[in-house]
Amino acid sequence: MAAAPSPLTTARRGTMTARQVTIEDVARAAGVSRQTVSNALNAPHRLREATLARVTAAIDELGYRPDQSARSLRTGTRKVIGYPAPADNPADPNPLMGGFLQALATAADDVGHRILLFRSDPQQGARAVAKSFNDLIAARQVDGFILSDVIHDDPRVDVLTEAGFPFAAFGRIAPGRPQNWVDIDSTAATAALVGLLLDQGHRRICYLNSAASLPWLADRRAGFLQAAAAAPAGAFEVGVPDDDPAALTHAVQRLLTGPDRPTALVCATDWLALTAYQAVRAADLTVGSDVAVTGFNDIPLCTLLQPALTSARLPLAAIAHALVDRLIAAVEDPAAVPASGLLLPAEPIVRDSTPGR
Template sequence: MPARRRGVSIEDVARAAGVSRQTVSNALRAPHRLRAETLERVTALIEEMGYQPDQSASSLRSGTRRVLAYTTPETDPANPNALMSGFLEALVSAAGAAGYRILLVRPRPGQEAVPALEEVIAARTADAFLLSDVVEGDARVRFLSEVGFPFAVFGRTEPDLPQSWVDVDSVQAMIDLVGMLAGQGHRRVAFLGMSADLPWLRHRTEGFRTGVRRFSLVAHEATADGPEEVIDVARTLLERRPRPSALLLVDDWLAPGAYAAAQAEGLTVGVDLAITGFNDMPYAQLLQPPLSSVRLPLRRLADALVSRLLQLIEEQVQPEAGLLLPAEPVIRASVPQGFERS
């Protein structure tokens, strides 16, 4: 990385890039306004020249704190959620590129979610909220909508609420997985879900069912939660006759139990049985054989969410519709490449 030089002004960057001062400002604070090639060129020059905007002066002029409050979900320190850790890293990077910092917010033990938001608003420590793990009837979304405080959601809000959300198109991702398996000749498939009534799990289940209908497959479904239950339920699915040749999992978390069930049934994953997961957690590549999964576009999600928050904060523009981003299927050896129709 080149050494940062002192005394570089926004005018210097604009002159070197052949753009206006406002274009450089937009690259830092409203990247959604610029064409991709312009943003890439100006951002590269900002880094190369070592330009550092005066955040204190900017905050005084705009009346903003240049802080985005993120209501981080709870996780076990001994077993952290790698997916949300990756999202947080992408979020910090996206916010930093726009000149904002991330404030992590979580209710105190015994405190409800809404009072924690009220404290942040009352203290004037953030310009907007970013919410994740949103469920139907989410009190945080209702509260922020009622008080008119800027927010965006990783997930989806209900139709009568502001559509300031960005989400993964889990339905289409699961349809694509089913279609890929059907194209390889699989005609009997099984789906292992979880009983929790969470939007993202419902979307994946919906995608599986839609794919089964679209490709005229024979399918069986079941749900499981605890580790031992996963093995027992997966074995029940694999004991059906005729046996399914592919098992789709609603989440990678189920994969170790599904692999154990296959082994108990005398099946070799990636040879006798195809298995796919969802989320592409780091351990997916450590399973033997490595698990095929669906990777969430965490950086694109973070960039899109920050862009929407900037529209709300700096332009007072409320998005009229939510944004669905495609997920990326990652096919590994748990899906046999030479499968023959049975």
């Protein structure tokens, strides 16, 4: 064989598979040893300024990037965060999942991490869920996990707690488990929406809840009740209709045509608000002037509706950053479990569905 092949200075040729540039190549080019190149990347303060400059130049010149597999093998850290893709439930699709994942990818990028999306279908049973997590842990593919749509006594939390593996959750975790969670203060946000309506003079406000029993829905309802209880005298009602749009429409229509009709509808979700819009129209009333409506989540639909829907916006970027920060902290010191979770506010976005009177 001829002399050792020198790395192609231009690795730009599309067709041929160029041999990968290793730390050794950079070392040779800069006239230093492997370890010095490694230090240039991981502990630059240890190098003399001139050396650092020389090595950095060689790195740029050759377009060197350390092989993450080799690095992971040696250091045990992977710079990858696992995120289980929840099953696609056609009955309750999560319109925010796309946006949340974008925010997560951005937040992770800020600390040099990536998101590993893997299948984990709760419908396959707890055993399958546990396996999907344990496989990733055993294969050492991730440093930790971020969970979303966490519910009370979430089996995923149990699996990870049991395994002693770092994670952070979007959604409150039951007491007695690691309190490494971030959540929206849905209660306060709903109360704020109600407060807004009260300020605008509404006195007959009706809450439309979803039939599903999910923690965030319970929180929102609590927020409504709380604001209602603290309000000046006035009649309030809590409707809890089904998720079937047609049935819900009829229920709301009945409400609106009966005596003492509400002047405002506070909806647990934007989708419920859409149904409410349709019921209001079916009752020959107008959203905004006749009946104020608020939603929750601030999905894109809100601005497409006419009038545009007042809603509570989830601070996805802040949530994602908080989750990533907490996870990284847990990875770096698995022993330090945060004493409490973090509640972030959801900002009410006021639009034409709640016009000032």
